[in-house]
Amino acid sequence: MFLSPVRQFVAWLVALTAMFVLVVPVSAQEEVREARYGDDNISVQLVADGMPVAGEEWMLALRFIPSAPEWHGYWSNPGDAGQGMMLDLDLPDGWEMGEPLYPVPDRLLISGLMNHIYEGMYAVLVPVRVPEDAEATGLPEVTGFVEYLACTDRVCVPQDAALNAGQGGDFTRWRAEVAPLLDASGYFEISSDRLRIAVPLPAAVDLSDPHIFIANERLVDYAAVQTFMREGDLLIAEIPLDDFGTKEAGTIAGILSFGDGAGVRFEAGSGDVPDGGKLIAGPIGMQTPPLWTLILGALAGGLILNIMPCVFPILSLKALSLARAGESEAKARNEGMAYTAGVVLACVGLGALLLALRAAGEQVGWAFQLQEPGVVILLLVLAVVITVNFAGLFELPSFSFTQGGEPGGAFATGLLAAFAATPCTGPFMAAALGAALLLPTGLALMLFAMLGLGLALPFLLIGLVPALRKRLPRPGPWMETFRKVMAIPMGLTALALIWLTVQLGGRGFGLFALVMLFGIVLALAIVGRLQRAGKMAWPAFGLVAAPFVIFGAFALPASYAAPGSQPSESIHEPIAFSDEALAEARASGQPIFLWFTADWCVTCKVNESVAIEREVVRDAFEESGVITMVGDWTVRDEEITMFLTDRGAAGVPLYLWYPADSGEPEQLPQVLTPDLLTERAK
Template sequence: MSRARTFPLPIRQLLAWMLALIASVMLAAAGHAQEVPVEARYGDENIAVQLFADGAPNAGEEWMLALRFTPRSEEWHGYWSNPGDAGQGMRLTLDLPAGWAMGEPLYPVPQRLTISGLMNHIYEGTYTVLVPVKVGPDADLMDVGPITGHVEYLACTDKICVPQDAVLASRQNGDFARWRAEVAPPLSARANFDIGSRVLRLAIPLPASVALDNPHIFIANENLVDYAAPQTFRRVGDVLTVDIPLAEYRADTPSAVEGIIAFGEGTGVEFGAIPGDVPTGGEIVAGPVGMATPPLWTLILGALAGGLLLNIMPCVFPILSLKALSLARAGESEAKARAEGLAYTAGVVLACVGLGALLLALRAAGEQVGWAFQLQEPGVVVALLVLAAAITANFAGLFELPSLSVTSGGKPAGAFATGLLAAFVATPCTGPFMAAALGAALLLPVPQALLLFALLGLGLALPFLLLGFIPALRRMLPRPGPWMERFRRIMAIPMGLTALALIWLTAQLGGRAFGGIALLLVIGVLIALWIVGRLRQAGKLAWPAFGLVAAPFLAFAAIALPSVYEAKGAEARESIHNPQAFSAEALAAARASGQPVFLWFTADWCVTCKVNESVAIEREAVRDAFEEAGVVTMVGDWTVRDEAITQFLTQQGAAGVPLYLWYAPGASAPEQLPQVLTPDLLVAQADQSLGRPRPTGPAAGSD
């Protein structure tokens, strides 16, 4: 349970917390007394307390006592052992016979109370704390009377805190069966923890069947974590991992971490963690991203609209030549147009669902991957390079193959293959409406996630599908004729540029030698296809010749490419801003400097990223504005797989790149900028950090 309250009078708040501090100091000073006092110093008028004993003790066994706290009205609350940002835990002294020992008190699952950004761990209403006592093995139980003691604690409302104490004497007839059920039971399995520079990570063994309605971790170690900071929960099989930001001025690294994990509605378990491995990845089940997931219907519309907009995004332009020629041919026959429309749509949707299913499976297995993950694999990029080069040569008339022809004799199989290719090549782009949908797809249950991927494919295929089923739209297209052959040759230009871009990308991924061998492979395959085309024109058997010519090039590439591959390391990209390379530590240091921070994530295979960098980021006006405002620039390069970047993207609700974040000085969370940037937008962000008004005209509208 969590409550958040704010008050309009800061003076009253300050007075309340000063009183709480004074009361805490008074309790701390009184806590130095070890003997049970004769009478109480402050009394228990606001929260009364009684001590109960569970029957008679037995020598050498554990005996349970219970402290029952009862507020006089609902406005008063008590505190857990770690009170949080303010308050005071209980101090208990028991007058026990020699050889007896008091154990650690056992608490129910606490509640959260946030006032003015301060998080307290409290109990509202009546609550019970169990106190186990280890009875000495040689205890003389004949003369044991009521157990006496003294307890000091704090009673607070939202406006005032007062110290309380009571002299105790145990009594019988307590409801120990119910009280035992109310305390947080211990987790039988051991948990692990790992402490980084900015976050405490926990791995808690917890069956996936345990429902987590509103989870929260209450850390018993004081001054270790930021109590009010958002906590991120992920499932990795039957292990629950939790990320909790550390306190700004935290204590030394502990040898163990203890606490209570609350599932919601007052239920939870007590756990203990030791240093150990904490899995990465997994599905976010709660946290700053997961709890903010938009309604499913908005995600559905976002996926559909995002797929539709992919048809005009720059990264999809290389495949527009295939679609344009196919759509022009759709006017030949209504039946053929419908068949091709359905086949193309099936190819696009199947590719999107297949890529989405593979993405979810890899993440469930603990892999840190995101949307367009296949383009981070050098082998996949080499295969795309060969395919793009073959299509370019086909368009240019170097050879003619039925499977690649789009100007005559079109068949549903060809449209289906074109749809597969369209979806596969389109994955580097995430349009303005796709970001939320794809980010949420990584958090939702698998059926809903696959639905979003399918609707993304449907949006991408929708224009072609409509042309196939609406004759009026097809009649708007030019009639088939000789012009189509000329148009096909013109379309070889953008496809050739795509192939050149892929050659550059292979060199970026694996080094120059890697790119050179990939280019040699392309030349070999094109020679083989040219020979096949010539033999087919002569009416001769062609495919054996393809195997004879292409096989040596394929064999050489299969051996040479892995041997010359040079993995690309994390480094800052060349830029007029001289940005730092992204890391969690570098980002924390930049934010701690008190200057605004502009962080962007990009990849060499992301055309949208490249367009934004050329049009908006790499501009002198932007550089000058950033320098004037003292903006710290930082870039994360996601060209090759980087688990730290993938995890950070997931935390921000992004499934891929581009992602642009602006950290204002002192802000607790970044502002996520749109995926289509303009120079005016970035200049306006810098001006705003200097206190200048943000434009409300066209520049602001570029958001």
């Protein structure tokens, strides 16, 4: 995620202050070497582990003891703010100080800034290499000087101390607390937006809440959600990069925290990191649900799509098709299976295309097809053609969406139903689709297939189970009237797509689309008149429609105008979402309600109408000082897509509530009520 100017300024100010108050010129240190600030808040002692032995490693320790529980110190890489320890030791000639060894740090998120800290007493071990010809006859005089920060949640105070090594201390405990170094090296690769690390770790190691602390500064986004996958004895982590950082590294070092205070140090060189693996922690939860629950979730989610508002217009196609299929058992069975094949194929195809685009580096999510103006124009043409066909303007003699018992028509209906239904995500399917974006390709495609099966399941059962089929009305003349009535919801669908066309490409774009549609409808009307007269009809369609289609092919791209990033016309006057805007809002310490929507998502618009934009909600938000923020995903937006992915969401709607002065947000249900929002504003 982007660091806002406020976050950058705070981090820069802390670092600059630390530099001025902590960093003393070397010459001054050599001359004075006296503490200027003292160690009243976090005291420090330098102790040695026994006597040094020539040719062996001798261990020293810096023991830090806070004066009160609210004070904390920092790891070598402090994170977004703070300052790491600066140590200078005076050792005998030829003796060499190694890299300090730290325990596994904790995380502290304050106003969107991630800090790597230690609370309570902690010890930093300092290995010293003693030369083989050293005269090690007792405890040598080792002095030094250390500078560090002592901080609470609200204030930071510089600390320093002159050191003089003594003996004592619980080195057995301190050695056990230091993260041990893995024997085997890992490897990493850096893409345009994230760091991927493969760490060799036995599969038997339990990871309750894994987190990687990267020692390289200005490389990763410390506050971002990290994703972890397992491939045998290999742990694969993905961490978003710092957008204002270096984005490059020769080697990477850090500490892998297991989540229970334990962890290991690792080093990694550049190399190929394998794809896939079992997701064990990340955006969709700290523990991935078992595969069988994801399968059931995708199945249930597809089933629920049949009653979701975004799917309602297509129900007319399915209802009419299944009603006609009641004419015979064989026809009903064939139509049910063909319809299911069309739905499943469409869902798997869209899923495969989504995974391929993401693998190629494209930032897309579920329902990405409705973010493309060309796809919306195609759907608009189909909706208009089906509407006028239902209305009886023309007939498709050998291939019809409404002709019962014809597998071809049922298959096409299934394709169209799935294509139109996929923009919405509902209960159960959200977690399954979020996992599908991270699972291996085979498992991901299986989840997309289960989604399609759930969407088609009611009609498949009616086609295969005679008892259910007998409950359908018997075929008769009424079906012709029913077909014409079904032109109404299809016509409303076409009107909604016309509105969406204007939202995507502007009024000129929508006007030229209407001109092209007029020509197509005119051509279909001529076809219908010729059909009723018993004459050859379809060549006339080509002659009449071709000029309008050619006009559209040239005029539509030329008139397309991408919409600006204007906020929604909500009564709450929300801020337009960006990572930068969100970071600024979180730094304010006020509660935040953030929602992601799209003009093609009917569920989103229903929630906005019945819950978000209600007067009672507005009053509650104003009284509590709630900051409202909206992310409009009508057209493709890489920043929004990346945020949705980091939250484990495959599409919209997504609703997040950030309490005042809190860390992780609460993800709200996908069906909102005014009471749900006002209760959180209290």
